[in-house]
Amino acid sequence: MINVQSRNLTSLNGDWQVIIDPLGAGDWKEVWKEKKPEKKTDFIEHSFDGGPMLKVPGDFNSQLCELTYFEGNVWYKKVFNYKSDAEKRLFLHFGAVNYLANVYLNGEKIGSHEGGFTPFQFEITDKVKNGDNVLVVKVDNRRLNNGVPSAGYDWFNYGGITRDVNLIETNNTFIEDYSIQLKKGNLNNVLGWVKLDGTKAKQKVTIKIPELNKVYKTKANDDGYASVEFASNFSLWSPQNPKRYKVIIESETDVVVDSIGFRSIExxxxxxxxxxxxxxxxxxxxxxxxxxxxxxxxxxxxxxxxxxxxxxxxxxxxxxxxxxxxxxxxxxxxxxxxxxxxxxxxxxxxxxxxxxxxxxxxxxxxxxxxxxxxxxxxxxxxxxxxxxxxxxxxxxxxxxxxxxxxxxxxxxxxxxxxxxxxxxxxxxxxxxxxxxxxxxxxxxxxxxxxxxxxxxxxxxxxxxxxxxxxxxxxxxxxxxxxxxxxxxxxxxxxxxxxxxxxxxxxxxxxxxxxxxxxxxxxxxxxxxxxxxxxxxxxxxxxxxxxxxxxxxxxxxxxxxxxxxxxxx
Ligand code: GCB
CATH class of the missing domain: 3.20.20.80 (Glycosidases)
Incomplete structure (x- = not known):
């Protein structure tokens, strides 16, 4: 989903426990299961206990001097408390992790993402528990020949959970995405769409721009898609006039607020x-x-x-x-x-x-x-x-x-x-x-x-x-x-x-x-x-x-x- 800041969110930023894992042994030791010794001959070598903390968001290289030039695996752990609500859906959203992320919740893998500079999310509605939940993320910032970028580049390879991490709670059907911009080459006409996600896809959708007294009504189809087309007399965004309007995108079950500028570029x-x-x-x-x-x-x-x-x-x-x-x-x-x-x-x-x-x-x-x-x-x-x-x-x-x-x-x-x-x-x-x-x-x-x-x-x-x-x-x-x-x-x-x-x-x-x-x-x-x-x-x-x-x-x-x- 987009415009995370306007959602009902709980930040997971702050101190996370970490394990530095240059060998990559955490995978076969199944770090995310947080095993505890059961008998005298059980020795747990990969454990978060007693380890350092790192700040999220932030690159790991600049936080511990032993990580300055590190390119490898760092395991991150955060415990969060959640009060389940049967009416709601829950998403785990990452602003960016450089470069590979494997994400585990309560001992189970919930997904992975490749690419160090773009956001990603997982729905965890069915996986989150009432009470404490253990989130583990394996971050791997090794450069890859077939990565994007490839292995050679002229900047610093900052690894880690480099941008915000948030829990986002939504209603069962919510506004997942929208595009509200001027039509190409046009200074008055907005052409766009709104996309709902959930079981009640067919809903009324309204776009309001209070400053312009604009209330535009549309309807989402069976797939939750509503097209948007309206005109207004905008004060156009430009370097001399960085004007942005408060835009309210509303459905029957959700509302998202954005600040949008209108301009044409050709x-x-x-x-x-x-x-x-x-x-x-x-x-x-x-x-x-x-x-x-x-x-x-x-x-x-x-x-x-x-x-x-x-x-x-x-x-x-x-x-x-x-x-x-x-x-x-x-x-x-x-x-x-x-x-x-x-x-x-x-x-x-x-x-x-x-x-x-x-x-x-x-x-x-x-x-x-x-x-x-x-x-x-x-x-x-x-x-x-x-x-x-x-x-x-x-x-x-x-x-x-x-x-x-x-x-x-x-x-x-x-x-x-x-x-x-x-x-x-x-x-x-x-x-x-x-x-x-x-x-x-x-x-x-x-x-x-x-x-x-x-x-x-x-x-x-x-x-x-x-x-x-x-x-x-x-x-x-x-x-x-x-x-x-x-x-x-x-x-x-x-x-x-x-x-x-x-x-x-x-x-x-x-x-x-x-x-x-x-x-x-x-x-x-x-x-x-x-x-x-x-x-x-x-x-x-x-x-x-x-x-x-x-x-x-x-x-x-x-x-x-x-x-x-x-x-x-
Ligand atoms: C370039 C690259 C840039 C380099 C720069 C340089 O052409 O696009 O990423 O950092 O030259 O300093 O050589």
């Missing part, structure tokens, strides 16, 4: 158009990390630190790289008028031809779209980042995924981020079959950092095989250690602020050469922890391409970008 020819007006996307990349704490971000406070800094830079869009971030950041962005680019972790080394991968991608897509489809802030579904054109089955898999995304949500832009272009003799040649299926030509390029300039930035030429689409530079930049102002040598950039600053100056000069440029997005806001950045003089486990350090210190390049956005 591509018209070579332009990105918000509410029928051209808009230049002033963006910045953000990882889901609290830089000051060196933890996976999840709270509203974490979100505000990241988003206020993006605002201060002059952004109107945040690219939440490279996986769906928590709901708090999407909602806070919506409140403060920041558009959101939401992305699937289909990244670099994906094994598209492994038979299990397409299904995993599709499930993750559905979970991402389902959670945020009513958020006006979300304007782009980005399905992949830097996959390689030569990878077997890559095009087929991503074209199919793009089509599936369109059937799930036709109102937003859909894109794939690509870096397959060539750059020689100061010329870019941009060709990738996938652009055909994307609303934007979104590309990452690191001229000045991974590749040297081959001429003057102002003289760069472009040959783009899809000349009628908007172009978006989704990544560019370079690394610098804050405060390092030594002179770069001829041979090396030496991670200096001045070198990074020069990259930004050159890139901005080059932006003038790009046809149909509709936005730019530096890589990235803050220095962040990454498994692959182990240069021990400059990086120490951090990717240093931030415009700010992890201590929130502004580097010289910050000011260049800030000034550029002012002119846009």
């Amino acid at each position: 591509v018209q020819g070579t332009k990105v158009v918000l509410n029928k007006k051209d808009i230049f996307l002033k963006a910045v990349n953000i990882h889901e990390e609290n830089p000051l704490k060196g933890t996976r971000a999840h709270s509203k406070e974490d979100a505000l630190l990241l988003l206020n800094t993006a605002k201060e830079l002059g952004c109107n869009l945040v690219r939440l790289a490279h996986y769906p971030h928590n709901e708090n950041i999407v909602k806070e962005a919506e409140k403060m008028g920041l558009m959101v680019w939401s992305e699937l972790p289909i990244y670099q080394f994906m094994q598209f031809s492994d038979s299990v991968v397409p299904q995993k991608m599709e499930t993750m897509l559905k979970e991402m779209v389902s959670r945020d489809k009513n958020r006006s802030s979300v304007i782009v579904w980005s399905l992949s980042n830097e996959t390689y054109p030569g990878t077997p089955n890559r095009n087929e898999a991503l074209v199919e995924l793009t089509q599936k995304c369109k059937t799930l949500d036709s109102t937003r832009l859909i894109t794939n981020v690509i870096n397959s272009q060539s750059y020689t003799n100061n010329s870019f040649i941009v060709r990738d079959e996938l652009y055909k299926y994307s609303d934007l030509v979104a590309l990452n390029e690191y001229i000045g950092w991974y590749l040297p300039w081959e001429g003057k930035p102002a003289d760069v030429t472009w040959d783009i095989s899809f000349p009628n689409k908007p172009v978006f530079i989704s990544e560019f930049g370079g690394e610098a250690v804050y405060g390092n102002n030594t002179k770069p040598t001829d041979e090396a950039a030496n991670w200096t602020e001045t070198y990074q600053e020069q990259i930004y100056k050159d890139q901005i000069e080059m932006f003038n050469t790009i046809p149909n440029l509709s936005g730019v997005c530096p890589w990235l806001l803050f220095d962040y922890r990454s498994l692959g950045r182990m240069n021990q003089l400059y990086q120490n486990g951090y990717n240093r391409k931030g415009l700010l350090s992890e201590k929130v210190e502004k580097k010289k390049a910050w000011y260049i970008m800030h000034d550029y956005f002012k002119t846009k």
Whole structure:
């Protein structure tokens, strides 16, 4: 179900007991059964008794120093008390667990979930007991070759129950899901649906927007599905006017309240158009990390630190790289008028031809779209980042995924981020079959950092095989250690602020050469922890391409970008 915060919930956040299980022995020791010794020769080796506690939500790596680089199994346990009510249904909802979760209740497995960044739930109406209930979750954050993402990626592998856990009580028939957004390209007409779940599927459904005196009545069919179509005179959501309306979705047996903004987002020819007006996307990349704490971000406070800094830079869009971030950041962005680019972790080394991968991608897509489809802030579904054109089955898999995304949500832009272009003799040649299926030509390029300039930035030429689409530079930049102002040598950039600053100056000069440029997005806001950045003089486990350090210190390049956005 969606919009968990508006439901009748009991939080299971807080301290959970854990067993760290590097060997994975808990499976055959059947940890979830919590066996007790019965005779003198029974020695129980895997028990929660006497073990440490971990906070939920939160990554486990940052909570115990022995878990800093841990990739393996951690068993979590929580006891909750429940008073059964025959009239009600009960669901156990997880905001996200990275990466695999096996869930057990009162000694029995109730389900599992794969994927570290999207929500999932289990109905436990028939499994919950009156009184104390024992919930055990096995979390496994080992990287998988056929996982989504695959085993190699440039961010930190924070494991654990990283987002909220809630018990949600509903009536027998409840509002499971709904989509209430403006029809594509329309500024007044809402087109959507409401879906009920339960035995009394056929019910009256009402949508109310008190501020607009709107009361719209519809009826659910035998499958609990009600279509929604009405018009109103909305004050449209935009970065300048982040207006959200209280929307009440009511059936005979349930009521859910949401805050929804109404806006239209389209591509018209070579332009990105918000509410029928051209808009230049002033963006910045953000990882889901609290830089000051060196933890996976999840709270509203974490979100505000990241988003206020993006605002201060002059952004109107945040690219939440490279996986769906928590709901708090999407909602806070919506409140403060920041558009959101939401992305699937289909990244670099994906094994598209492994038979299990397409299904995993599709499930993750559905979970991402389902959670945020009513958020006006979300304007782009980005399905992949830097996959390689030569990878077997890559095009087929991503074209199919793009089509599936369109059937799930036709109102937003859909894109794939690509870096397959060539750059020689100061010329870019941009060709990738996938652009055909994307609303934007979104590309990452690191001229000045991974590749040297081959001429003057102002003289760069472009040959783009899809000349009628908007172009978006989704990544560019370079690394610098804050405060390092030594002179770069001829041979090396030496991670200096001045070198990074020069990259930004050159890139901005080059932006003038790009046809149909509709936005730019530096890589990235803050220095962040990454498994692959182990240069021990400059990086120490951090990717240093931030415009700010992890201590929130502004580097010289910050000011260049800030000034550029002012002119846009
Ligand atoms: C990229 C990737 C991003 C990396 C970045 C880098 O192209 O999309 O995930 O972290 O480059 O710093 O190399």
